[in-house]
Amino acid sequence: MFSFKSTNPTFFLSIQVINMINILTWIPSHPGKVGEILDRVYPLLLVIRWILMLLVVIYIVDIIFLSPRRIKNIPNLYSAIPVWGNLSLISPSAKTWQDSPCLKFLKITRSLGDVYQVRFGIRDVIIVNSYSSIMKLWCCKSVRGNNSRPIGDTFHKLLSKENIYTIGTTPFGPDYLKMRKFVTSHLLSLYHGKSYNDRVIGRESDKLIARIIKESGKKKVASNGKLTRSLIVNDLLLQCQYFHLAVALMLTYGYSINYSDEEARKNAKEIIYVENQITKVRSHVQNFQDFLPQPFRGLVERLSGKEKKASALYERRKKYLDRYFTYSKNNVTYPTVSVKKSLMYRYFMDGGENINRGQMASICLTLISAGLDNTPLNFLYEIHQLSNSPHICEKAYHELLKCYANDPAGAYRDCYRELKCKYVVALVKETLRLFTVLPMALPRETTAPIVYGNAVIPAKTILFMNCWAGNHDEEVFYKPMEFIPERFLNSKTKHLAFGIGARMCLGNHLAFQELYTLTCKFILLFEFQSPHTTLLNPLELNLYPGSIAIEPEPLTVELKLRSEELLSEIIGDRPETVDKPGDDKKFEPFVGENETSRAHN
Numbered sequence: 001m002f003s004f005k006s007t008n009p010t011f012f013l014s015i016q017v018i019n020m021i022n023i024l025t026w027i028p029s030h031p032g033k034v035g036e037i038l039d040r041v042y043p044l045l046l047v048i049r050w051i052l053m054l055l056v057v058i059y060i061v062d063i064i065f066l067s068p069r070r071i072k073n074i075p076n077l078y079s080a081i082p083v084w085g086n087l088s089l090i091s092p093s094a095k096t097w098q099d100s101p102c103l104k105f106l107k108i109t110r111s112l113g114d115v116y117q118v119r120f121g122i123r124d125v126i127i128v129n130s131y132s133s134i135m136k137l138w139c140c141k142s143v144r145g146n147n148s149r150p151i152g153d154t155f156h157k158l159l160s161k162e163n164i165y166t167i168g169t170t171p172f173g174p175d176y177l178k179m180r181k182f183v184t185s186h187l188l189s190l191y192h193g194k195s196y197n198d199r200v201i202g203r204e205s206d207k208l209i210a211r212i213i214k215e216s217g218k219k220k221v222a223s224n225g226k227l228t229r230s231l232i233v234n235d236l237l238l239q240c241q242y243f244h245l246a247v248a249l250m251l252t253y254g255y256s257i258n259y260s261d262e263e264a265r266k267n268a269k270e271i272i273y274v275e276n277q278i279t280k281v282r283s284h285v286q287n288f289q290d291f292l293p294q295p296f297r298g299l300v301e302r303l304s305g306k307e308k309k310a311s312a313l314y315e316r317r318k319k320y321l322d323r324y325f326t327y328s329k330n331n332v333t334y335p336t337v338s339v340k341k342s343l344m345y346r347y348f349m350d351g352g353e354n355i356n357r358g359q360m361a362s363i364c365l366t367l368i369s370a371g372l373d374n375t376p377l378n379f380l381y382e383i384h385q386l387s388n389s390p391h392i393c394e395k396a397y398h399e400l401l402k403c404y405a406n407d408p409a410g411a412y413r414d415c416y417r418e419l420k421c422k423y424v425v426a427l428v429k430e431t432l433r434l435f436t437v438l439p440m441a442l443p444r445e446t447t448a449p450i451v452y453g454n455a456v457i458p459a460k461t462i463l464f465m466n467c468w469a470g471n472h473d474e475e476v477f478y479k480p481m482e483f484i485p486e487r488f489l490n491s492k493t494k495h496l497a498f499g500i501g502a503r504m505c506l507g508n509h510l511a512f513q514e515l516y517t518l519t520c521k522f523i524l525l526f527e528f529q530s531p532h533t534t535l536l537n538p539l540e541l542n543l544y545p546g547s548i549a550i551e552p553e554p555l556t557v558e559l560k561l562r563s564e565e566l567l568s569e570i571i572g573d574r575p576e577t578v579d580k581p582g583d584d585k586k587f588e589p590f591v592g593e594n595e596t597s598r599a600h601n
């Protein structure tokens with residue numbers, strides 16, 4: 001007879017039932033009604049006993065080999081299920097917005113407090129759910145160990161063969177540090193090449209606006225006695241994705257994509273589709289199998305079709321990355337100015353001294369994929385908010401004009417150069433905060449022990465930042481579900497949309513500049529009308545509550561031109577694109593820079 005004591009009630013109950021069955025089976029069979037019933041249920045009791053004994057064995061194996069060590073002095077979410085633990089929090093994947101993982105995690109804080117640990121398969125995961133605790137665990141100088149990323153099968157093995165990961169999923173180590181240094185020192189910092197990046201953003205945003213004006217449904221409306229246009233834009237998200245992709249291709253490879261070419265659009269749509277699907281496959285709040293021990297993990301990947309899907313996406317991604325790499329390689333001897341300014345060119349000139357081919361492939365992968373959904377989704381949500389808040393829109397318009405001596409054309413032309421209008425800066429920050437496109441950010445893994453209150457979080461612990469909870473924390477943000485740009489006007493409070501601390505988003509300046517420039521140009525040129533819906537809660541608008549990113553349902557926006565004269569003054573007859581794919585010979589030159597000739601080394 002078993003007499004194993006356990007704190008797990010299911011385990012304890014199983015043992016009690018086995019003991020009872022054993023006692024029953026020892027009762028000598030005797031004639032009469034009781035004996036007859038016992039004889040009949042006897043085979044069933046044996047089956048139950050075997051099942052329970054198997055369960056007990058699983059429990060024992062789980063306790064000895066699989067169960068992760070719980071951290072003392074951090075509240076623990078109890079689970080009686082061996083191997084699985086609390087994985088039901090993320091599987092099955094959320095179907096309704098109320099089941100979004102960030103909300104589920106937030107609900108648990110009522111009983112356990114804002115920092116607690118859960119058992120996900122064989123890993124202990126700490127979930128952090130308030131602004132102040134996120135700051136303590138991510139940002140404090142004494143928590144240097146919160147600086148790595150966990151390895152997950154789905155992303156690191158199925159989607160990233162040849163060990164080429166994005167920077168954001170590379171664990172801390174020499175590879176990570178080299179890539180980070182290369183990309184920040186040559187492209188993404190506030191100091192190196194920023195003015196070039198800004199000009200590329202300025203130019204691509206003009207093209208975006210020209211495309212929208214050309215391609216959107218139009219109707220004539222009267223304004224102040226004058227006829228003007230109203231645009232019905234159904235594909236703002238796609239147009240913004242085109243915009244972001246064009247910026248990324250130009251900065252990374254010096255490649256200029258021409259969207260008036262059908263083939264180029266097809267290629268762009270392929271990249272946008274594949275990268276979007278990858279964000280859906282890689283989610284750390286969806287891939288429960290990544291936390292299971294090996295035989296189960298492989299089995300789930302195979303049976304669910306994830307392995308096949310991830311491999312197909314990997315192959316499709318490889319094709320376009322190779323294509324652009326070849327483009328840069330072929331243009332390195334006689335580079336155009338764009339190629340010469342690109343990161344790829346720096347890599348070729350570097351000659352492998354600071355960075356090798358694999359690391360460069362990771363950097364390119366990062367620059368193409370990171371932000372391709374995030375930035376456009378934020379912009380779409382911002383325009384949706386502005387359509388619902390005309391007073392904010394008008395205030396931003398007047399604040400912008402104030403910064404540029406009441407000259408809308410001048411403001412339109414120069415807004416990409418610097419973040420001059422504080423109100424628009426605050427408006428973009430408020431969009432990032434309220435929308436929180438990655439509600440559970442990206443997972444972290446510790447590389448050294450971290451002291452938190454009375455607890456010591458050991459190395460190799462996974463931490464999930466509930467970014468949504470932090471960005472909507474009432475203790476820090478007054479009326480957190482309302483869109484109030486003023487809260488960022490004279491406050492040093494940071495939003496958490498880009499994460500924070502050692503592994504904060506590397507592209508945050510670039511993404512912010514893109515959002516700022518687009519916002520200024522749209523506000524200067526258009527009034528936002530008739531919102532498609534008055535629903536404003538990002539989680540309620542989200543089409544994929546289980547995914548890593550919030551993707552609102554398609555939102556149609558109606559834009560009314562402020563003035564035809566302004567439009568012809570700023571865009572005039574400037575063609576949307578005049579360049580052929582990959583050929584920036586005829587590319588519209590930057591002010592004060594001759595882009596028309598090929599620069600020789």
Ligand code: HEM
Nearest residue numbers: 167168370371374375442498499500503504505506507511
């Ligand atoms: C609005 C747009 C964007 C948002 C909201 C966003 C958000 C985030 C978040 C939440 C993280 C995780 C940070 C953490 O762990 O603390 C991250 C990481 C990262 N992001 Fe972004 N991102 C955006 C755009 C971009 C762009 C445009 C790029 C590249 C050009 C980029 C490059 C990266 C990289 C490289 C990392 C990993 C940093 C590291 O692990 O050291 N992001 N981003």
